[in-house]
Amino acid sequence: MVPRYSRPAMTAIWEPEARYKIWFEIEAHATQKLGELGVVPPSGAKALWDWWATNPRIDVEAIDAIEAVTKHDVIAFLDWVAQQVGPEARFMHQGMTSSDVLDTTLSVQLAQASDILLADLDALLAAIKRRALEHKYTPTIGRSHGIHAEPTTFGKKLAEAYAEFTRCRARLVAARAEIATCAISGAVGTFANIDPSVEEYVAEKLGLSVEPVSTQVIPRDRHAMYFATLGVIASSIERLAIEIRHLQRTEVLEAEEYFAPGQKGSSAMPHKRNPVLTENLTGLARVVRSAVTPALENVALWHERDISHSSVERFIGPDATITLDFALARLTGVVDKLLIYPERMKKNLDKMGGLVHSQRVLLALTQAGLERDASYRLVQRNAMKVWESDGQLSLLELLKADPEVSAVMSAAELEDKFNLDYHFKAIDVIFARVFGE
Numbered sequence: 484m485v486p487r488y489s490r491p492a493m494t495a496i497w498e499p500e501a502r503y504k505i506w507f508e509i510e511a512h513a514t515q516k517l518g519e520l521g522v523v524p525p526s527g528a529k530a531l532w533d534w535w536a537t538n539p540r541i542d543v544e545a546i547d548a549i550e551a552v553t554k555h556d557v558i559a560f561l562d563w564v565a566q567q568v569g570p571e572a573r574f575m576h577q578g579m580t581s582s583d584v585l586d587t588t589l590s591v592q593l594a595q596a597s598d599i600l601l602a603d604l605d606a607l608l609a610a611i612k613r614r615a616l617e618h619k620y621t622p623t624i625g626r627s628h629g630i631h632a633e634p635t636t637f638g639k640k641l642a643e644a645y646a647e648f649t650r651c652r653a654r655l656v657a658a659r660a661e662i663a664t665c666a667i668s669g670a671v672g673t674f675a676n677i678d679p680s681v682e683e684y685v686a687e688k689l690g691l692s693v694e695p696v697s698t699q700v701i702p703r704d705r706h707a708m709y710f711a712t713l714g715v716i717a718s719s720i721e722r723l724a725i726e727i728r729h730l731q732r733t734e735v736l737e738a739e740e741y742f743a744p745g746q747k748g749s750s751a752m753p754h755k756r757n758p759v760l761t762e763n764l765t766g767l768a769r770v771v772r773s774a775v776t777p778a779l780e781n782v783a784l785w786h787e788r789d790i791s792h793s794s795v796e797r798f799i800g801p802d803a804t805i806t807l808d809f810a811l812a813r814l815t816g817v818v819d820k821l822l823i824y825p826e827r828m829k830k831n832l833d834k835m836g837g838l839v840h841s842q843r844v845l846l847a848l849t850q851a852g853l854e855r856d857a858s859y860r861l862v863q864r865n866a867m868k869v870w871e872s873d874g875q876l877s878l879l880e881l882l883k884a885d886p887e888v889s890a891v892m893s894a895a896e897l898e899d900k901f902n903l904d905y906h907f908k909a910i911d912v913i914f915a916r917v918f919g920e
């Protein structure tokens with residue numbers, strides 16, 4: 484966890500105190516149910532909850548000191564609780580194994596992290612929608628391979644991002660549901676020493692679903708899908724960040740990150756206004772995606788369990804969720820304050836002498852009776868003259884002067900094919916599909 488890229492609410496989920504609090508709740512709820520079943524005296528759970536109600540402070544340093552001797556984190560925690568509660572604490576952990584505590588806790592933490600990330604996505608979606616509607620009909624050039632293609636609108640570009648992050652949100656909802664499972668099934672997952680109703684009780688108390696069958700650990704395909712989902716969200720962040728970075732290049736400059744009063748872009752060059760936030764987002768996306776492969780490799784454990792996954796998850800759980808939380812918030816701020824330059828968009832759109840209308844002419848010539856290849860050849864030979872003149876020549880004027888073109892299309896018909904609004908006739912349909920009617 485790097486403080487520079489962390490936000491308090493998400494970081495708090497992964498603090499030792501928060502983890503131990505969940506451990507206690509799991510143990511206390513399990514002891515409560517065991518008391519109801521008559522396996523242990525009801526006084527066991529009462530002692531635990533009474534202590535928790537009066538002094539819920541977790542002494543992390545004391546637990547760490549015990550672990551330094553026992554070399555086992557769960558045993559260290561249980562020993563520390565027993566020191567606080569007294570003899571009744573001996574009824575904790577009856578029939579349970581460490582993985583019951585550790586895996587169920589991780590499920591709670593990832594579910595809590597998901598709730599923050601879903602709220603982050605909601606804020607990002609709201610910002611994108613606002614800017615998309617603002618620039619629904621702002622003409623700009625669409626690019627393929629980085630080269631001018633055909634006209635589009637800046638609002639449509641943002642609508643694309645909105646649709647993508649809507650899909651991201653749906654995936655995260657599904658991933659949260661899949662990861663939020665509880666396993667209190669004992670050694671090798673057979674319930675030999677603990678009744679399945681204890682698992683059901685703890686799951687209900689913690690807002691989790693019951694793991695149908697655990698091997699002693701919750702199957703790690705669930706976690707693999709969860710972190711893969713975070714990786715996809717990170718890639719979507721990067722896609723929008725790279726679009727903004729390209730649009731901010733000096734020779735494009737159709738949009739740029741907000742540049743605050745007093746901000747400085749370079750230690751050497753006072754004129755610089757660099758896309759530092761979106762460049763940062765590209766890097767943060769790489770960090771989140773770096774969790775995906777280890778999560779996939781955690782799926783294959785030996786027999787009923789080993790702990791090769793454990794050290795990995797101590798890293799990727801906090802790092803991926805904290806980094807993604809920060810990245811989503813940063814992207815929301817970028818979109819919210821993004822400086823957008825319609826006049827520069829128009830200038831770039833007109834830069835290449837009308838080449839962006841070449842397809843309309845191609846189609847019109849075929850409809851006028853020419854073979855497609857012949858139509859393509861006629862348009863291309865004039866288009867290449869415009870290209871080689873760096874847009875100084877006009878495609879429309881060259882086509883009007885071309886005898887093979889003028890033989891099948893009048894000047895007025897050609898001019899109609901250079902109408903910019905033609906390209907935006909379905910924008911309403913697209914927006915209705917993305918945002919609703």
